Amino acid sequence: MLLLDIITKNLSNEVYIIAEIGQNHQGSLETAKLMILEAKKAGCHCVKFQKSDLRAKFTRFALEREYVSDHAWGRTYGEHKEYLEFSKEQYRQLQAYSKEIKIDFTASAMDEKSLDFLAELKVPFIKIGSGDANNFPMLKKAAAMRIPLVISTGMQTVSTVDKIVEIMKQAGNNLFALMHCVSSYPTASSDCNLRMIPAFMTRFPGVTIGYSGHELGVSISKAAVLSGARIVERHFTLDKNQKGSDHRCSLEPIELLSLVEGINQFKANQTLCKPSYTSNEITQILDEENDELKVALAEITQKEILQSELACRRKLGKSIVGARNLLKGHKLQEVDLSIKVSEPNGITAEKYFDLIGMQLLCDVNEDEPITENVLA
Ligand SMILES: CC(=O)N[C@H](C=O)[C@@H](O)[C@H](O)[C@H](O)COP(=O)(O)O
Ligand SMILES: C=C(OP(=O)(O)O)C(=O)O
Structure with a gap:
């Protein structure tokens, strides 16, 4: 399997290309099938969906909130998500x-129940999206399941990325890749921070690094x-002008x-024999002296949550909530x-283990967020 060969570094001159169909199928199975076919025709190795329970x-409160957006498929966020x-x-x-048309099929596991379901489907790998990178x-x-994992790192800090790698190491799991990602839709070129890719390669030697992009265009x-x-993942659409949050930053066939x-x-020219190029070399190879590329390749030293990611973190970032009624x-x-x-949001997911042993100052019911002011 190509992805496995890339993750285990058996192949370094190869790139695994994922067409992220996500929710761009508009809730239609027929459209989804057509998209799978188009992704295959374009030469992608894999189609990916997003599985949620x-x-x-x-x-409950996140599902019940009103979803006022041109991209809403229902009155509440729950109805919208149900539709898709x-x-x-x-x-x-x-x-x-x-399988019939010979393209890999998988999805991101958006919660633990979906993780179990995808494992049951025996997909070639499971994607962990940025929303769960701190889960x-x-x-x-997931690390204990021994299924290859592709883990995105949008809207996270470097310490969360360090922790992901530590969790994989502690589980003795080498079958994972990290995706550099910026969770803003579309991502401005100046926020793409591509130099995080070689920075991750240096910080996490031996780990395959990929890119999950939400910018416009392909350069x-x-x-x-x-x-x-x-590994490269891009959202895929049959028509960018359709209703839906992701179409605009997606690629058409x-x-x-x-x-x-x-x-x-690049493969034919043996360009990928070298693991990574400098920004100047890249502009020369691509022969594109444009400003967009220049800012995307600007030097960057630290992985942090960007201003442009805050809206997504607020909307889809995970919080710690009551699993049952607590006194x-x-x-x-x-x-x-x-x-x-x-x-509303509660304490962010990455603090989960810090909260164990802390005492509650008031009752917290199932699905209510744990916030700083309910903790002693
Ligand atoms: C962070 C994350 O999960 N992002 C996903 C992957 O990139 C997106 O596809 C979201 O599911 C999508 O943008 C949500 O849109 P709405 O809220 O309109 O359903
Ligand atoms: C959220 C996802 O992806 P990313 O974080 O890579 O954009 C996903 O794959 O569901």
């Missing part, structure tokens, strides 16, 4: 279709490959084809806490 991913969510049976059909209990569970993703990315062809050209004075244990998208 809505009650496991979101709190394929059933387990539909997943099986999409998997069977992908350490889920990462521990920056090609530059990501020259920077060292050996012709663009996806041009990205695949660009990467194939004032109770000392928190792991079984008391869940990690979900919460409305």
Whole structure:
């Protein structure tokens, strides 16, 4: 399997290309199948969806909130997400279709129940999206499953990325890759921070680094490959002008084809024999002296949460919430806490293990966020 060969570094002159269909299928199985076919025709190795168990991913209050947006498929956020969510049976059909036309099929596990389901489907790898990069209990569970993992790092700090790698090491799991990612839609070129790719390669030797991009166009993703990315994921759409939050920053079939062809050209020219190029070398190889590329390749020293990612972190970042009704004075244990998208937000997921043993100053009910002011 190509991805496994890339993750285990058996192949360094190869790039695994993922067409992220995500929720760009508009809730239609037929459209999803057509998208799988188009991704195959463009030369992608894999199609990816997003699997959620809505009650496991979101709190009741997050599902009940009104979703006022041109991209809303329902009155509440829950109705919107329900509309876009394929059933387990539909997943099986999409998997069977992908197998028939010979393209890898997988999804991101948006919660632990979905992680179990994807493991049951025996997908070639499971994606952990940026929203769960700080969901350490889920990462521990995923690491123990011995299924290859591709983990995105958008809207996270470097200490969270360090912790991800530590969790994998502690589980004795080398079958994972880290994706540099910026969670803003579309991402401005100046926020793409492609130099994080070689920075990750130095900080995490032996770990395969990829790129999950949300910028417009394909040049920056090609530059990501020259920077060292050996897995590339881009959102895919049949038409950018459709309703839906992700279409605008997605690639249409012709663009996806041009990205695949660009990467194939690098392979044919032996360009990828060198693991990573400097920014100047990249602009020369791409022969594109444009400002967008220049700012995307500007030097960067630290991985931090960007201003442009705050909206996504607020909307889809995970918080610590009550797993059941808890009484004032109770000392928190792991079984008391869940990690979900919460409305309003609570303490962020990465603090989960810090909260164990702390005492509650007031009652906290199931699905209510744990905030600083309820802790002694
Ligand atoms: C962070 C994360 O999960 N991001 C995903 C992957 O990039 C996105 O596809 C979101 O699911 C999408 O933008 C949500 O849009 P809405 O809120 O309209 O359903
Ligand atoms: C959120 C996801 O991806 P990323 O964080 O890479 O954008 C995903 O794959 O579901």
